[in-house]
Amino acid sequence: MVMGNSGNLDAAIEKLLNEEKHGRLAGDVAVTRKAVTDILRLCLEARDWKTLNDQIVLLSKRRGQLKQAVTVMVQQAMQYIDETPDIETRIELIKTLNSVSAGKIYVEIERARLVKKLAKIKEEQGLIAEAADLMQEIAVETFGAMAKTEKIAFILEQVRLCLDRQDYVRAQILSRKISTRVFDADASKEKKKPKEGDSVVEEAPADIPSLPELKRMYYELMIRYYSHKNDYLEICRCYKAIYEIPSVKENPAEWIPILRKICWHLVLAPHDPMQSSLLNSTLEDKNLSEIPNFKLLLKQLVTMEVIQWTSLWDAYKNEFENEKNLGKSLGEKAAEDLKERIIEHNIIVVSKYYARITLKRLAELLCLSVQEAEKHLSDMVVSKALVAKIDRPTGIVCFQTAKDSNDILNSWAANLEKLLDLVEKSCHQIHKETMIHKAALKA
Template sequence: MGSSANLEAAIERLQNAEKQSRLAGEVAATRQAVTEILELCFQAKDWKSLNDQILILSKKRGQLKQAVTAMVQQAMQYIDQTPDIETRIELIKTLNNVSAGKIFVEIERARLIKKLAKIKEEQGLIAEAADLMQEVAVETFGAMAKTEKIAFILEQVRLCLDRQDYVRAQILSRKISPRVFNVDTSKDGVTFVFSDISRYYSHNNEYLEICRCYKSIYEIPAVKEDPAQWTQVTVRLHLVTPLILVLILQTVLMDWFYNAGPEENLLVPGTLLKQLVTMEVVTWTSLWDSYKEEFDSEKNLLGGSLVDKAAEDLRQRVIEHNILVVSKYYSRITVKRLAELLCLSVPETEKHLSEMVVSKALIAKIDRPMGVVSFQVAKDSNDILNSWSSNLEKLLDLVEKSCHQIHKETMVHKAALKV
């Protein structure tokens, strides 16, 4: 009881000193008075009085901005020393209320909300944590370090992905340019976490974007120069598998892959890449036997059940590659022979062929009664007339040259007879 009375008496004396310095406009004295009041409450472990004093002092008439800033910064140091989670949350909420709407403590408020969101996440309240983080638009904070802004936005994106809000995650991710990751973050003490970099694209099975994500990570100077860094990123696993799924359409990335660097780990699947870019039919059964073990060992690559989806997509890409190769060498082929080349049944062959025709990746016609596939391009009337005109022009040119040669030979023969 005596200690409580002593605390109240000490706080009252400091409040009188704070009032006099505040009314006189003395910044240093006011800051010292408010911080000493908070320190007294902290030393006494009276957390309720600490919260009350923060609210009371911040609402004083004509309270100086510098005093409020010093008070918030001082109280933030006590958060990690609270005895339990309820007291910690209460202190953070009090500081949030004090700093709300005040530009001069916007950075502190952002850090407080991040701490509160972390607590909510640990409690399993992902949605609440995401909502808290989305309340803060750090991209408008002029005083906050650029790297801290990036880390905050990345945390917003991660929480949106955790709550499966992929649309909002995409919107937030557009606030960051990939070029910002090339800066040196060591001086700001901020570390970017790239482990979830491709989760959004993995959700939509966008393998090309997954590949670009990990390609960008590998090209960051801090990652590329440190073997431990790019080994942790597992460039080979994260880059190659998505790459081979879109290889038919993206040869630019393939060229980068071959020239990525001297690290031999990056070149392990090179034979598979060569098979897919060469205009030759790839036998799926033998190819899968060679790479099945590698796919099985990459269960954490794209997240859970998506590994099976990735393997199925690879098979789909190989089938499409083989059909395109056949269309280059054949104008007509039987469905049975095409099925043998693709290692598929006739119904499966017709299915994949039809899907490619519908998606306009290929021009083909199936004559089912005859069992023949034609890869000839259908010509309209204008193309046919142009073809006839071209053929007639070539024919007339050939006739003219022949007549000229005959006339020349005749003249030479007559001249020889006269001699």
């Protein structure tokens, strides 16, 4: 019975191959496409997967094969992938379609989707490195006909696999292919109808997320990347971008944990103009009143007063530990970095109030030993966060910048100019009062 079915299948295929040949040589697209699709359908109905693979290769290699026939063949065979009986058959069919579509620009989108399917199978098998290598072969940013959301989703998948295999350099390179401006683009302003000569953009498949969802996925992947480098300021900016997504802002259950993360990473970030700007803009956020503890924490950082580390840690230790329960923890080094930031803040405060101070007194204000205070001060000077000089024999720290002779002369000249202006104005006022007094006497 099986032999009979096999014989019937071969005879039917042979007949259709003749039809395909006549249609192909005559340049008849409709006949060729119908013959090709019928051959694939017969193979599927007979559940003869080996013949299906063989016919796909054979049809694609026929001399002068029409592009439309290859396209419809690949698209139809892709629908059969989910009907395969086992994983080996599925992989074999995908690999066959991959080899057929390789190097053909008119089926580049189909090839990208096939590679994505194969990479997913490899990942499920635990072969993450193989899956990442497969995905990196495809450069979807050059595909003019692929939908924007599908391109972004594909690149994000490439980034995710690179992060999973801890290839952070390649993950960064791939992430730069996505411009963050694309997430803020107004969909209503985009051109609806392509002009003549433009390539027609295909609709994205139903399983591709929307642009706001892709934005969140992108920034969550970037948080993973920056967490590896402990770049707190960039992590904070990523959380800020997620916080600005409309669907997140409308739901307090979503934005409160994100706002907490923004506050923590702002506190953990080293002091610089960007950090200061973000700190002030976050303090102006009305939603911060919902988490008063964090509002108080940020206010302490912008207030030019020395913060006692022990009292601060006692007040916020539980909140710090709670971050693990609310999702991702802040990292292993976060507690040490927090103490470092508080010391840096205190040194900046001291530098605002003192022109010169002894190292011993500075250490007392920072609640540190003299050696520790000197080390932290030196680190800040090296990183150019502060200008200071230490006279070690006398144990005095000078926060004033050294002026050269030209600067001193310029400041003297400016002071003299101000003094002469003041004398001139005073003389004018005295003269005016005298004239008014004389006029009054004459009257």
